[in-house]
Amino acid sequence: MLEQPVGRIRFMDEQQVNLDGFAREAPALGLVALRSPADPAPSLRVVDGVVVELDQKSRDDFDTIDRYIAAHGLDLTVAAEAMALGDVAAARLFVDPAVPRAEIVRLVAGMTPAKLARVVAELRPPELMMAMTKLRARRTPSNQAHVTNLLDDPLLLAADAATAAAYGFRELETTVPVLADAPSNAVAVTVGAAVGAAGVLVQCAVEEAMELEMGMRGLVSYAETVSLYGTEGVFVDGDDTPWSKALLTSGYASRGIKMRVSSGAGAEVLMAGAEGCSMLYLESRCVSLARAIGAQGVQNGGIDGASVAAAVPRGVRELMAENVMVMARNLESCSGNDALMSESHVRRTSRTLPILLAGSDFICSGFGSIQRYDNMFGPSNWNAEDIDDWLAMQRDWGVDGGLRTAAPESLGELRTRAVEAVRDVYRVLGLGDFTDEQLARAVDAAGSKELVPTDALAVLDAAQTIRSTGLTALDIARALHDTGHDEAASRVLAMVVARVQGDHLQTAAIFDEDMRVLSLVTDPNEYAGPGTGYEPSPARQAEIDGIRQERGVEDLRVSQSSFAGGFLTSSGPAAFGTDPRDVVIGVSPGVGRSVWKTLSGLLVVDVLQELLDGLEEEGCRARIVRINSTIDLGMVGLTAARLAGSGIGIGLQGKGTALIHRRDLPPLANLELYSMAPTLTPDMYRLLGANAGRHAKGATPVPARNPYTDEAIEARYHTSVIALVALERDCVDPAAAPEELRYAS
Amino acid sequence: MSRAFSGKPADDLTIDALVRDELAPDDVRIHPDTLEAQAVVAERHGNPQLAANFRRAAELARFPESEILALYEALRPRRSTMDELDALADDLAARDAPRCAALVREAAAAYAARGLLR
Missing domain, CATH: 3.40.50.10150 (B12-dependent dehydatase associated subunit)
Incomplete structure (x- = not known):
């Protein structure tokens, strides 16, 4: 007979956290966070300037990933010194504020994937936070938003993009439930972002070739959906090789487009291709490869696989360690906190908080600025439901999580300008027409369920026209200008003019609202302990402190x-x-x-x-x-x-x-x-x-x-x-x- | 000061020029020399791989979009034979794109070893 547990246990079973799945460690399946018996011991042998052994594998046995890393990913002039460092000794350098970031970067360039994974695995949570504080590339932290909706409704996309820009997000990522809609979404978000603020980078995450095409036309201003995997089998299943990704990376740069790659724990496990290795080791291979192919940055920290990592012991710690590896390899970190990893508010906050406190180039690689149900990437760990919580947490700790309060009294006017801009652009360019009722609903809507039903074919038609006519950012800027949206027109143009300078191609670049590039080059993180590093300016501090709910005696x-x-x-x-x-x-x-x-x-x-x-x-x-x-x-x-x-x-x-x-x-x-x-x-x-x-x-x-x-x-x-x-x-x-x-x- | 791919100075890329129909896509396209300059900056900031990427990009910057997309496609797994990759590399080398040619040759060798040729 099955005995019912006592009431206390039945009560605890009902709590949100028990909707989450928790997996016993299973190294054979790759269900292991920091270290698996199958992870190779770090090793590197170089003969006549050629790597002949990498992490226990000899040259003849190299797979494509080993091969690319061996050929391009290691600084052999420092490798002997770096590999000779003990794991703990190296880990201490990461944490010691007296050791400059540049010294870590120099040494890590000579570390193999297995070595860097071992070193980072030594860092306990507060040490990971210290390492992140010190090692992130850009001094000023920032944040990225998802802007999508169930219907690919261009008006709502534009209104929400403008809103996200007003809340301070410096990168907006959209995607589509219907692939062919992509160009329409790209245009709508680009226009909305330009209405919201200057210098907001926009991407549309779709299949690699289409994403590149939209980028080349200036319909989007950066790319991120360039996936890397830690095992060759999964890499090839993803229809790419390190060389095709390297070429793609150069393709983006050849048109002055910012890009980063995506990886992260769990992807290999989900595709049954982890080869028994730990998530941290496989991700270390991805990060090494990202550096080797010349990408300026990495989105990781368990993106689609975040909940896989979170299911195993020390999984959340592994996610943060992934970001620290990126920073240590001198790359931009777009540090996860993306897919919702738990039904529990406590667990999802616990997963993000250390990174919010330490600060990252992009704290979330997709904060859902729209409601959960409208997020076509799937719900994020943070969503529109949580924007006020985020603002309160920034204020509680006095840290810069990249967001600011958008003045409630001006948001209606902003959203109105955004939808009018899209309406005018679509009309002038022959992409479609919208009614006043559609505009009014999109301005007021908190989500797509509040819209007048959209004609799905109209969006598809718009997208096909954009693609077939070869529309570019110049056409959009011109249409905006011709319909009286001068400011948005200038901002759209500025984003493609910036390509001519190319300064935003450097590591961890964002634009501020005066179109100045903040990057590893122009805004380097020089944290060296208390009293150094990033401190919000008085104006920025006032934004962080001044949430709309604040009240005084008066x-x-x-x-x-x-x-x-x-x-x-x-x-x-x-x-x-x-x-x-x-x-x-x-x-x-x-x-x-x-x-x-x-x-x-x-x-x-x-x-x-x-x-x-x-x-x-x-x-x-x-x-x-x-x-x-x-x-x-x-x-x-x-x-x-x-x-x-x-x-x-x-x-x-x-x-x-x-x-x-x-x-x-x-x-x-x-x-x-x-x-x-x-x-x-x-x-x-x-x-x-x-x-x-x-x-x-x-x-x-x-x-x-x-x-x-x-x-x-x-x-x-x-x-x-x-x-x-x-x-x-x-x-x-x-x-x-x-x-x-x-x-x- | 930077010049666009078309040769137009960056300062001339204004909304007024756009309205006068004086801006074409090549006026907001990066010039290979600018990518070379960015490569020097990347090298100075501890990232020779990023510099190498910018230098490959400088070669690709002269190619039309369709060619870049085709090159990417050719390098995906099991899309090309060894002969095709060899020909591609020769062609790139002949068109002043030695770094991209080297990338293709390296890929061809790796694909042969790992069964990724067509």
Whole structure:
């Protein structure tokens, strides 16, 4: 009989993390992160300037990858020195801030793939972070977005591209659910990006030859979908060889187009071609090959295979180690955090956080700037759902994750300009027409499910026309200019004019918004410990800090004053009551002056009405007194109690916190207390009033209980609490006596 | 200052020129000399392989797009015979593209050894 596990386990089974698959290490299948028994020991033998043995393999046994790396990927002048270094000794150099990046780059150029994998495997998580901080090529970190949708809708693509650019992404990557749509998507995203900001690089990830063709025409400005694999079998299955990739790499450069290659753990495992090797070793071969063929950068960190790596022990650490290998080989790192690797928010954050903190050339090689369902690469580890989280994390840690807040009040106008630009370009170039209704929906839509159904054939027609007429970026710039989109026209033109200079072909290049190239050459990372390396400029820091949800005391003062009403008027100093049924409600100094609304959203006067009603139910006579000398709730309540004929007082702070006090108790004691102001309801205040009446009559009521919530109630309200307390504090006059308030409901 | 493939100075590549119909695709195409200059920069920044890539690119920069695509296709696995690759390499060498020719020759030898010829 199968016994059911206990409730605790059943409950834990229901949590999101248990939707994830976890694999036992299986080296034979390549399901092993950092080291497998089949990984070769590092070795290098050179005879007369020719590599005759590489990682235990002799020249005659070289596969195509070994062969290319042996011929082009190693600096033989430094190889003997580098290979002689112990793994731990070399790993320490990666971490030591006193050892400059250039020294690591020099040595690693002489390390074989197996050697570099062994060295990087020595780095523990904080050491990987140190290594990444020091070794990334570009000083200024950056980020890349995915911009796609289910329908390949050009209007929404343009609006979302402009939005992504406004949020600070410096590379936008689109792709297609329908391959033939690609040129239309490329044009729409290029136009939208140009409306959003200057200097945003755009790519359209499709099959190699089509991607190159679109690049040559300037419909896109960089390429990334040039895949490398760690074993020859998988490489050839991918219909390429190191030489074809090398030629392709040169093909892009020959037209002044930025490109990087893609690799990453898991790809070989998924194609059953890992040959029993660890993910880190296979990826080290990819990274060596990337350098050998002359690519300036690598997208890795388990791209499509991220969840494969994440399924095995130390897999997430392996993903980050992949990025560090790229940096150590002096290449641009576009560091994964791409495909969603877990259903658990905790795990996906854990996977990304070290890289966000350390900073990378591109922290995400595809942050889904659109909603999960619109991401045609599959959902990313970070999506539109998470943009505000990302901005908050940047602000929490004071780090530059590449994003900034797009002003909400100007986003509608920006998106409108983007869709109008695409409409005009499509019309002028004979690519199609759009209705005003389509435009309006695309501007407002948070995703493609909110659009007017698109005519799929219209997109296909547009794409075919773009391809068959040989449309180029010049035609797009001209069309933009002729329809009055001058700024976007100049920006599209600037991206192809930059090709003539070619400075963005250097390692880790992006354009800033003034079209200056930031790269290994112009913006080198020179981190050498605290006080060195990248620090956001004051303007950039202000962007990171100034999220749209930020509030100050002045905001709260304005908000509170909008609820002001003349319901409470002073009628002079408060007297001592003598009636045994006299109960005094003491309110804090700001009530009726600057504080009008409690944290639960109830107006203070409504709270007072509930308390009065509760007291009346018990036949008590109630007075309201403002305690002017303190904001301390205990003292407010005790002062009220001492004024009351019954000796029972209620203390109420403007934020809604309330208690019942008795004249003979010490200040910090009380009879009953509501400390959770945000969750209090009218009924609860009425009960508190009634209970105060019962205490006044000498009864012992069942105490009112604080409502319980498992929400992050303090996170939600502490900012308001601090501001409310500041408003109350401004009203304190230590010398002022309590004053009686007249209340008119 | 850089010149475009067409010879036009980079400073002349303006939106006004575009509107006057004075810009053609070759005016926003990189010149082989610029790639050579970028190769020197890459070498100075610790990446001779990137420099080599730029130098191959400088050779390809003179070729039409269709030829680059065809060259790529020829180098994919099992697309070409040894004779075809040899002929391709000879042709490249004859057209002042020695680095690309060397790449093709090297590929041919590797493909022969690893069964990747057609």
